[in-house]
Amino acid sequence: MANTELKTAPAIAATKVSFEQEWAIHQFLSLEARVLDEERYTDWLALLTEDIRYQIPVPLTTYRRNRASTTALKPLFIIDDGLPGLKQRAAREATGLVWLNDPATRHLRIINNIEVEVTEVPDEFLVRSKFLLYRGRREKDIVNHPGWREDILRLTPEGLRIAKRTVHLLERVIIDKNLNMFF
Amino acid sequence: MKKINYQELVDSEQALQKRSIFWDPVIYEEELKQIFNRCWLFLGHESQLPQTGDFIRTYMGEDDVIVVRGKDKVIRAFLNACTHRGNKVCQAEGGNTRSFTCSYHGWSYNTEGELAGVPLEKEIYDNLDRERFGLVPVARVESYKGLLFGCFSEDAPSLVEYLGDIAWYIDVVTDSAKGGLEVIGTPYRTEIPGNWKLPVENAIGDGYHVAWAHAGAMSVVGALGHGRSDNVLGISANNTNVDQSAAIEVVMNTHTILTTLDGQSGYALYDHPEPVLAHLEENRPRVIEKLGELRGKQLYGSETHIGVFPNLQIIQGLNFIRIIHPKGPGKFEVWTYGMCEREMPEETKEVIHNHVRQTFGPAGLLEGDDGDFVEAITHSAAGYATRQMKGFLGMGMGRKVPWDGPGEASPGLVNEACQRGFYDQWRRSMEATNAHEIIGQTAPGVLREIRHG
Numbered sequence: 001m002a003n004t005e006l007k008t009a010p011a012i013a014a015t016k017v018s019f020e021q022e023w024a025i026h027q028f029l030s031l032e033a034r035v036l037d038e039e040r041y042t043d044w045l046a047l048l049t050e051d052i053r054y055q056i057p058v059p060l061t062t063y064r065r066n067r068a069s070t071t072a073l074k075p076l077f078i079i080d081d082g083l084p085g086l087k088q089r090a091a092r093e094a095t096g097l098v099w100l101n102d103p104a105t106r107h108l109r110i111i112n113n114i115e116v117e118v119t120e121v122p123d124e125f126l127v128r129s130k131f132l133l134y135r136g137r138r139e140k141d142i143v144n145h146p147g148w149r150e151d152i153l154r155l156t157p158e159g160l161r162i163a164k165r166t167v168h169l170l171e172r173v174i175i176d177k178n179l180n181m182f183f
Numbered sequence: 184m185k186k187i188n189y190q191e192l193v194d195s196e197q198a199l200q201k202r203s204i205f206w207d208p209v210i211y212e213e214e215l216k217q218i219f220n221r222c223w224l225f226l227g228h229e230s231q232l233p234q235t236g237d238f239i240r241t242y243m244g245e246d247d248v249i250v251v252r253g254k255d256k257v258i259r260a261f262l263n264a265c266t267h268r269g270n271k272v273c274q275a276e277g278g279n280t281r282s283f284t285c286s287y288h289g290w291s292y293n294t295e296g297e298l299a300g301v302p303l304e305k306e307i308y309d310n311l312d313r314e315r316f317g318l319v320p321v322a323r324v325e326s327y328k329g330l331l332f333g334c335f336s337e338d339a340p341s342l343v344e345y346l347g348d349i350a351w352y353i354d355v356v357t358d359s360a361k362g363g364l365e366v367i368g369t370p371y372r373t374e375i376p377g378n379w380k381l382p383v384e385n386a387i388g389d390g391y392h393v394a395w396a397h398a399g400a401m402s403v404v405g406a407l408g409h410g411r412s413d414n415v416l417g418i419s420a421n422n423t424n425v426d427q428s429a430a431i432e433v434v435m436n437t438h439t440i441l442t443t444l445d446g447q448s449g450y451a452l453y454d455h456p457e458p459v460l461a462h463l464e465e466n467r468p469r470v471i472e473k474l475g476e477l478r479g480k481q482l483y484g485s486e487t488h489i490g491v492f493p494n495l496q497i498i499q500g501l502n503f504i505r506i507i508h509p510k511g512p513g514k515f516e517v518w519t520y521g522m523c524e525r526e527m528p529e530e531t532k533e534v535i536h537n538h539v540r541q542t543f544g545p546a547g548l549l550e551g552d553d554g555d556f557v558e559a560i561t562h563s564a565a566g567y568a569t570r571q572m573k574g575f576l577g578m579g580m581g582r583k584v585p586w587d588g589p590g591e592a593s594p595g596l597v598n599e600a601c602q603r604g605f606y607d608q609w610r611r612s613m614e615a616t617n618a619h620e621i622i623g624q625t626a627p628g629v630l631r632e633i634r635h636g
Contacts, residue, residue, distance in 0.1 A: 060369060066278035072233055073277045076369045078546050085541065091403045092548055098399035100555040173372040173516060177558065178551020
């Protein structure tokens with residue numbers, strides 16, 4: 001596939017996706033965000049493919065010259081799950097025994113800067129988006145996690161599904177008691 | 184300043200701890216001086232620094248520290264502060280370098296900490312004595328079987344003396360490891376709004392909270408989640424009953440340990456422990472030969488929480504090393520490193536690393552539960568009346584169980600012996616007038632003489 005970005009700034013994705021398809025993807029990501037905001041984890045799992053890979057890498061703080069595994073520092077993932085792992089996380093929420101989510105945690109996900117590209121695989125799209133996950137709980141336990149995602153969305157007979165998601169957080173030290181939410 | 188009455192803050196006879204110790208900034212300042220400036224503190228593992236010029240950054244108390252392997256292969260530690268004006272000379276968490284250069288005026292130090300470069304030196308200084316201005320070294324750096332520790336106190340006892348009897352238990356982790364212990368070279372890091380002592384004593388001794396605080400996670404992970412067993416670590420599903428003969432909590436002079444004694448339940452919380460269990464049995468004869476029957480059969484493979492005072496936990500089974508760095512009285516950072524045996528098959532290592540991530544990483548299924556109550560305990564102490572209350576850790580007091588290893592053993596995982604030991608040690612450290620007094624006196628009896636293997 002041709003390089004879809006211009007070599008010189010500003011880089012603009014040369015999208016080959018139809019306006020209609022792109023709009024469907026935007027709507028899908030908005031729906032997905034709302035399903036998660038509403039804690040409908042079973043519904044969310046139905047939006048994933050059987051072979052999904054969901055990863056959150058740790059952004060290591062290294063000098064530019066030490067990037068990309070040139071040293072003893074190993075890459076590290078906060079989450080590196082397939083469907084069984086994600087189901088397990090959802091199952092925990094469903095037990096009714098997770099005290100930290102009662103009173104209920106309030107979530108709000110804002111998804112923006114959505115860019116869609118075709119890939120070499122038919123019916124698969126590379127979708128990049130920026131997000132802000134806002135979480136409020138108890139009296140004033142408020143946390144914001146901004147970041148960006150790189151997804152592979154697959155068009156299946158049932159509709160769009162997430163086949164791969166990489167979540168890039170900007171925090172090296174997670175300033176949160178727990179990231180027990182889906183991005 | 185009014186003298187702080189530590190006997191009142193930690194009452195060993197009644198097992199009470201005044202809650203102001205989690206909140207009072209005056210007490211916190213004393214902790215930085217009495218504990219973090221005197222005790223041996225964990226820096227990292229030698230496997231993180233294989234090459235000349237490899238470095239990592241960590242904290243000793245709130246002091247930012249660089250640990251680096253010099254050109255002579257020696258590992259040293261320095262305060263991360265330029266000797267000119269105090270700016271940090273390193274902003275990366277680790278890597279490989281020939282020098283550390285201050286971003287303010289460009290003073291540059293080599294990996295042995297010597298001042299190696301001063302911009303415009305000839306023009307602006309007359310005979311600058313470079314030797315005076317090397318990075319400030321951490322007074323003592325020693326390794327115990329690959330585990331690196333530093334100490335700010337020149338006259339402190341040696342690391343081996345400081346560790347004392349707990350070394351007998353640490354050996355189960357270090358000496359059993361085929362090819363040596365290996366850590367993932369990068370820790371998970373999370374900042375939690377709570378007092379540093381709470382996560383420490385939770386990890387080293389609080390078996391009581393496991394089935395209740397983590398009830399949601401416990402019902403979906405490991406032995407219970409997969410229906411392999413109707414109990415985990417001796418505690419039944421739904422927290423309805425506990426087998427107190429299934430584990431012991433052992434308090435030594437300075438440090439503590441909790442262990443399940445069955446040689447395999449360390450992996451009870453794994454979804455798929457089979458490769459790890461197979462490795463344990465394959466390696467066990469070697470461990471028995473090296474460390475004797477007691478450690479080889481009963482400790483190797485058990486869920487074992489080694490608490491090295493003040494802030495290090497080595498946790499076999501869940502298989503991670505954890506450090507709690509204080510960040511003010513009401514905040515701390517948790518650093519979690521997965522650990523494995525260097526010569527384990529790669530896929531077995533992977534099972535362990537996955538498990539660490541899944542249970543106690545920053546998005547771990549169990550991790551978040553603890554942060555919540557640690558915060559609440561700390562912040563409720565903001566209330567003057569609440570702060571006058573005392574926490575009660577009286578569980579299992581006076582209960583003893585015969586044990587052939589070092590230390591005084593108390594029966595059961597649901598016991599608060601290790602937590603009491605921690606606060607006793609905290610009080611002793613806060614009252615100490617020198618680094619030697621931090622180490623507790625030999626426990627009653629002849630336990631120190633008892634050595635196996």
